[in-house]
Amino acid sequence: MSLQESSGVALWRQVADGIERGIADGRFAAGEKLPGEIEIADTYRVNRHTVRRALAALAERGLVRAERGSGTYVEAQRLAYPLRSRTRFSEIVGAGGREPRGQLIDASEEPATRELARELGLKTGAPLVRIESVRLADRTPICISTSWLSADRFPGAGAVFANVRSMTKLLAHYGVRDYRRASTRVTATIVDASDAARLDLALGRPVLVVDSTDVDTDGKPLVTKRARFAAERVEFLVENS
Amino acid sequence: MSLQESSGVALWRQVADGIERGIADGRFAAGEKLPGEIEIADTYRVNRHTVRRALAALAERGLVRAERGSGTYVEAQRLAYPLRSRTRFSEIVGAGGREPRGQLIDASEEPATRELARELGLKTGAPLVRIESVRLADRTPICISTSWLSADRFPGAGAVFANVRSMTKLLAHYGVRDYRRASTRVTATIVDASDAARLDLALGRPVLVVDSTDVDTDGKPLVTKRARFAAERVEFLVENS
DNA sequence: TCAAGTTGTCTATTATCATAGACAACTTCA
DNA sequence: TGAAGTTGTCTATGATAATAGACAACTTGA
Numbered sequence: 001m002s003l004q005e006s007s008g009v010a011l012w013r014q015v016a017d018g019i020e021r022g023i024a025d026g027r028f029a030a031g032e033k034l035p036g037e038i039e040i041a042d043t044y045r046v047n048r049h050t051v052r053r054a055l056a057a058l059a060e061r062g063l064v065r066a067e068r069g070s071g072t073y074v075e076a077q078r079l080a081y082p083l084r085s086r087t088r089f090s091e092i093v094g095a096g097g098r099e100p101r102g103q104l105i106d107a108s109e110e111p112a113t114r115e116l117a118r119e120l121g122l123k124t125g126a127p128l129v130r131i132e133s134v135r136l137a138d139r140t141p142i143c144i145s146t147s148w149l150s151a152d153r154f155p156g157a158g159a160v161f162a163n164v165r166s167m168t169k170l171l172a173h174y175g176v177r178d179y180r181r182a183s184t185r186v187t188a189t190i191v192d193a194s195d196a197a198r199l200d201l202a203l204g205r206p207v208l209v210v211d212s213t214d215v216d217t218d219g220k221p222l223v224t225k226r227a228r229f230a231a232e233r234v235e236f237l238v239e240n241s
Numbered sequence: 242m243s244l245q246e247s248s249g250v251a252l253w254r255q256v257a258d259g260i261e262r263g264i265a266d267g268r269f270a271a272g273e274k275l276p277g278e279i280e281i282a283d284t285y286r287v288n289r290h291t292v293r294r295a296l297a298a299l300a301e302r303g304l305v306r307a308e309r310g311s312g313t314y315v316e317a318q319r320l321a322y323p324l325r326s327r328t329r330f331s332e333i334v335g336a337g338g339r340e341p342r343g344q345l346i347d348a349s350e351e352p353a354t355r356e357l358a359r360e361l362g363l364k365t366g367a368p369l370v371r372i373e374s375v376r377l378a379d380r381t382p383i384c385i386s387t388s389w390l391s392a393d394r395f396p397g398a399g400a401v402f403a404n405v406r407s408m409t410k411l412l413a414h415y416g417v418r419d420y421r422r423a424s425t426r427v428t429a430t431i432v433d434a435s436d437a438a439r440l441d442l443a444l445g446r447p448v449l450v451v452d453s454t455d456v457d458t459d460g461k462p463l464v465t466k467r468a469r470f471a472a473e474r475v476e477f478l479v480e481n482s
Numbered sequence: 483t484c485a486a487g488t489t490g491t492c493t494a495t496t497a498t499c500a501t502a503g504a505c506a507a508c509t510t511c512a
Numbered sequence: 513t514g515a516a517g518t519t520g521t522c523t524a525t526g527a528t529a530a531t532a533g534a535c536a537a538c539t540t541g542a
Contacts, residue, residue, distance in 0.1 A: 008254025008298065009445035010529065016249070017431040017445075024430060026356075036488065047531050052489085057249065068489045069538030078428070083479055115267075184479035187319070188429040188447045188472035189265060190258040204250035204258075206429045206447035206472070231429035231447070238324055238425035238479060249529095251499065277518065288501045293519085309519045310508030 009204065015044050016054035020232065023063060023074055033071040034064065061202065079137055081229070082237040083210075085180045088168055089135050089142075098137040102165040105132040105144070105198065107158025109151055116148050119213050119224040127151035131161050134198050141199045142234060145227040167214075171222060178217055185211040188231065199230045206231040250445065256285050257295035261473065264304060264315055274312040275305065302443065320378055322470070323478040324451075326421045329409055330376050330383075339378040343406040346373040346385070346439065348399025350392055357389050360454050360465040368392035372402050375439055382440045383475060386468040408455075412463060419458055426452040429472065440471045447472040 007014075019040070022028045034040070037055070041048040055072055058064045066072045081092055093100035111125045120128075131147045147167065149157050154174050161170050171179060191199065191207045201207075208229040214222050250258075260281070263269045275281070278296070282289040296313055299305045307313045322333055334341035349371050358365045372388045388408065390398050395415055402411050412420060432440065432448045440448075449470040455463050 007444040008251040008257070010249040010251070012529080013249025014444060018433065021430055021433060024428075038488090049532085050530060053529090055489095066489065067539080070488060070540075072489080083427075186324075186427060186449070186477040186479060187265075187475070188449050189262055190447060192259065192262060193255075203248035203255060204445060206431060208427070208429050235426055235428040238427060253499080279518090290502085291500060294499090296519095307519065308509085311510075311518060313519080 011046055012050045012053035012057070013204065015040070015046060015051055016057045018044065019054060019058060020063060024078065024232070028074050030074050030077060032074050034074065036071065057202070078232070079142060079234045080237055081234045082239060083181075083184055083186070084239045087181050087212075090166060090168070093137045093142075096137070101136040103134050103136070104158075104162045104165065105134055107131045107161065112148075116224060120148065120150060120221045122150060129154060129157040131158055133161065133165075140233065141230065143227045143229040144195050144198055145225055147223050147225045149223045167223065176216055176222060179214045179222055180217075182213045182215040182219070182221070183211075186236065191228070191230075195228050199228075201230050201232075208234065208236065252287055253291045253294035253298065254445065256281070256287060256292055257298045259285065260295060260299060261304060265319065265473065269315050271315050271318060273315050275315065277312065298443070319473070320383060320475045321478055322475045323480060324422075324425055324427075325480045328422050328453075331407060331409070334378045334383075337378070342377040344375050344377070345399070345403045345406065346375055348372045348402065353389070357465060361389065361391060361462045363391060370395060370398040372399055374402070374406075381474065382471065384468045384470040385436050385439055386466055388464050388466045390464045408464065417457055417463060420455045420463055421458075423454045423456040423460070423462070424452075427477065432469070432471075436469050440469075442471050442473075449475065449477065 019028070019034070028034060034055075035043070037048050037051045041051045044051070055064060055066060059066055059072075063075055064072050065075055079093070079096060079098075089102070090100040108130050110128055110130050112120065112122055112128050114124045116122075116128060117124045117126060120126075127150070128148045129151045131149070133145050133147070134141055135143050135145065151157070154170075157170060157174075160173050161167075164170055164173065187209050188206050189209055191201050191203065191205050193203065195201070195207065196203050196205070199207075208231050210227045210229065211225070212227070213224040216222055260269070260275070269275060275296075276284070278289050278292045282292045285292070296305060296307060300307055300313075304316055305313050306316055320334070320337060320339075330343070331341040351369055351371050352366045353361065353363055353369050355365045357363075357369060358367060361367075361369075368391075369389045370392045372390070374386050374388070375382055376384050376386065392398070395411075398411060398415075401414050402408075405411055405414065428450050429447050430450055432442050432444065432446050434444065436442070436448065437444050437446070442448075449472050451468045451470065452466070453468070454465040457463055
């Protein structure tokens with residue numbers, strides 16, 4: 001294990017990332033004991049204090065738990081999230097035995113940019129409702145989602161969402177009985193400051209960015225979204241037909 | 242724009258990430274001029290020297306180019322990468338007008354872990370060939386791929402791959418005329434040190450991790466892989482049927 | 483009970499990060 | 513030509529990161 005200096009990432013943070021990767025890919029199973037601080041310091045070739053700082057950061061995020069005199073133990077797991085044409089957050093979370101929740105952060109009206117207009121089959125500048133929301137599993141925030149809908153077709157959508165807290169129910173309120181995912185685009189980046197705060201995520205953590213558009217049974221665009229998932233809390237499953 | 246202290250990520254690095262996000266999502270188009278250093282320092286509320294360090298890092302990675310007296314300009318773009326049941330690296334890169342290349346890093350034999358055995362429909366401990374390779378578009382490394390195949394069915398696969406430098410050609414060499422993607426699993430994490438060096442990627446950058454298994458026309462598993470893509474160089478397109 | 487191994491806390495030192503100000507070198511445009 | 517705006521380079525200072533060593537507090541197992 002060789003680390004990199006002057007990359008703009010503190011050494012303790014690199015060690016923390018390394019241990020977290022070990023947890024994520026199963027090298028350290030949940031409940032299992034990590035190697036001792038001295039041994040970790042040895043493998044990464046850093047001072048024990050640097051390892052302690054890394055472990056403290058992981059402990060604060062709830063990934064590990066230190067027991068004095070005994071050792072440091074692994075705590076957590078990832079949420080499996082299928083990407084298919086019928087994608088419903090509440091169903092996916094519920095299937096994992098966890099309690100899904102949604103919450104409105106902000107809603108406002110704004111004109112369509114050229115790209116949003118193209119996705120929604122509208123003209124540039126057409127009035128849109130922008131809905132910013134956070135979705136949680138139990139009490140853990142999973143993703144921040146920004147959705148855009150036509151303000152003409154869905155007037156007052158922001159207020160409706162504030163009540164029903166679900167995109168499926170919002171669409172049903174306007175008479176949309178069924179819909180499906182038309183396109184999905186996945187990439188990854190580093191979380192920005194405002195998303196970090198809302199996802200309860202440290203700066204510098206990766207997020208999975210999903211751009212998608214939902215259409216009705218006739219293929220007519222309903223809503224287009226950009227969702228940012230805390231990468232450390234989910235794994236996407238792509239279904240290949 | 243508010244940044245975060247003592248997150249283990251240096252301020253200049255946070256600014257660099259912010260600017261890079263701006264480039265990635267099109268706020269700053271290729272060829273366009275960035276705001277001046279003083280203006281950037283102002284929006285992020287940091288010292289101009291901190292901004293200069295951020296820009297220097299981006300310039301070193303080739304994302305921007307500074308012109309004295311004039312300004313700093315944007316350089317690069319992302320590779321569009323469809324995830325479908327028929328996924329061939331060379332075809333995807335070639336379609337973008339770039340030259341695909343593959344290169345063997347390492348090949349060795351190792352026994353199947355329980356998980357690898359399950360994916361490949363073998364028994365735990367069965368002999369596998371592990372092939373580590375890097376794939377490039379023009380001269381830019383795009384991903385590092387670790388592939389596992391049955392050593393019984395594909396004897397000497399490592400040597401074959403070293404010659405043909407393509408998984409499709411390797412399989413053809415053993416009489417596999419066609420194959421398709423059976424499962425795909427996407428997540429993201431921070432790059433580890435050895436991948437960082439091979440992808441020519443700075444530490445702390447995100448990578449998209451794709452776990453997948455290819456099967457023949459009868460649905461029999463051929464090869465299972467874990468590929469790590471430099472997130473800043475690709476975007477995945479998920480096809481929803 | 484006791485030795486070995488673990489995490490927790492303290493002091494101290496050096497290198498890097500971030501800020502601050504001043505001015506040079508260069509480009510752009512009126 | 514000249515003024516305004518840009519990037520490049522220098523010096524200086526305080527805060528934070530990382531190292532190093534010593535020892536306390538606690539757990540485990542022989």
